Amino acid sequence: MLNRIIRAGRYVNQSLRLMVGVPEYSAYVTHMANVHPDQPVMSYEKFFRERQEARYGGNGKISRCC
Structure with a gap:
């Protein structure tokens, strides 16, 4: 149960x-x-930055209206 x-x-x-x-x-x-054992794993910091850029867009640009 626990x-x-x-x-x-x-x-x-x-x-x-x-x-x-x-x-x-x-x-x-x-x-x-x-799935990809031959490829290197990103560090947590690089992974976090990459996910943030993928979500909000890179180059400091915001691609939303507000």
């Missing part, structure tokens, strides 16, 4: 992080290890 509660808490945490735009680094690392 394991189910912990697992549910992790899913809720991951969902909330994705809703506010904070990507899951551990999921990225796991994906890279399983």
Whole structure:
């Protein structure tokens, strides 16, 4: 029972992080290890910057009306 509660808490945490735009680094690392083992894994800082640029646009430009 406790394991189910912990697992549910992790899913809720991951969902909330994705809703506010904070990507899951551990999921990225796991994906890279399983699917792309020949490619290097980005550091957390580089991963975070890349995700922010992908979400909000690069070069300091904001591509939305407000």
